Amino acid sequence: MTSKHPETIALHAGWRADPTTGSVQPPIHQTTSFQFKNTGHASALFALEELGPIYTRIGNPTNDVLEQRLAALEGGAAALVLASGQAASAFAVQNLARVGDNIVSSTDLYGGTWNLFANTLKDQGIEVRFVDPADPQAFVRASDDRTRAWYAETLPNPKLEVFPIAEVAALGRPLGIPLIVDNTAAPILARPLVHGAAVVVYSTTKYLGGHGSAIGGAIIDGGTFDWSAHPDRQPALNTPDPSYHGAVWVEAVKPIGPVAYIIKARTTLLRDLGSSQSPFNAFLTLQGIETLPLRIARHSENAAKVADYLASRPEVARVIYPGHQSGRARERADTYLKGGYGGLVGFELEAGRDAGRRFIDALELHYHVANIGDARSLAIHPASTTHSQLTPEDQIKTGVTEGYVRLSVGLEHIDDILADIDRGLAAAGAASVAAE
């Protein structure tokens, strides 16, 4: 099956039917290990002369279908699914950077990624230098000889200002620095690889699954970044790897294709750290992806109506939504998001933090959860939850103010979503009037 259309890819890529049973859905290969045909077969698999499942920590046929589907959807060469989006962000960096190395990252990040970068990777000897993504040149200025990658999110919440993917990717390529883009909030709408990103990261927990049933993550290797063009810049892929009998990954993987980055991640990091995705979760995520193109269009449609409605209400001081932006932010939104502005809407209530809490407590339809991208509408107050482990200064850098409320607009009927928001605004406004 070959198609360039996401609607078709989402249903067909990576699987047709089980050769033995004819099963239309990929089976859940709920097994730890895979029997070798003979000793020759076993050693060929371990030597990467032949690709195939060995042990589910490193690979599984159900996961393989998901990996093929994600690579096809994203226009990449190959993918690796992992236990969570956090594991995907960590592996994406650790695959290139070692002790003493650094990466440069946009400040506009999911709170968990911020913590991973600012604390855990730092403890492991990898420095993350944060820069303002509004200025692409800031990535160049913050880089030095030990910079191994640049990192950003396409549609970072809470700011919801789209990252200048092509501008930053084009600055990095001549220096041998790949751009890694977390596209969690904008699948289908944004195509980071088409705009020059080298690697895409997902929390599949969000829109890709859509049902809120399975935590998962993925890394997609675009296959277009020349890792060997600047060997000094990428020693992890260009020097003998003692953990895999001296393999030089860019050479060792040549017969398989332009997938040195992703093969190394699987055969070293996944082997050693073991953050594997369960095949059951891969199956659930595949179920979600089947309807992703339809869902993301409806999420975007509903979110646009929610943003317009909030903007019309006097209790709301500010609406944060790509479709309401102007100037350069809007230009970037229109350049990189096609077919909608996504399902996330932020807003600030006139009456600040307490009004934000009252708003959330009054909601009946929206779930109050630390998640985005579910089919159901979700709401949260980031300053007291997802971003609460950041310092107040770092909260401001990532765009989290005290009164900010984030909505992940779901697929319910728009009238019901707006009625619930009305309920929240009435609660927020009523108390503020009483306080005056």
Ligand code: PLP
């Ligand atoms: N990246 C983004 C943009 C996210 O929103 C999240 C989770 O909220 C993650 C990564 C981490 O993903 P997970 O929760 O699947 O580990």
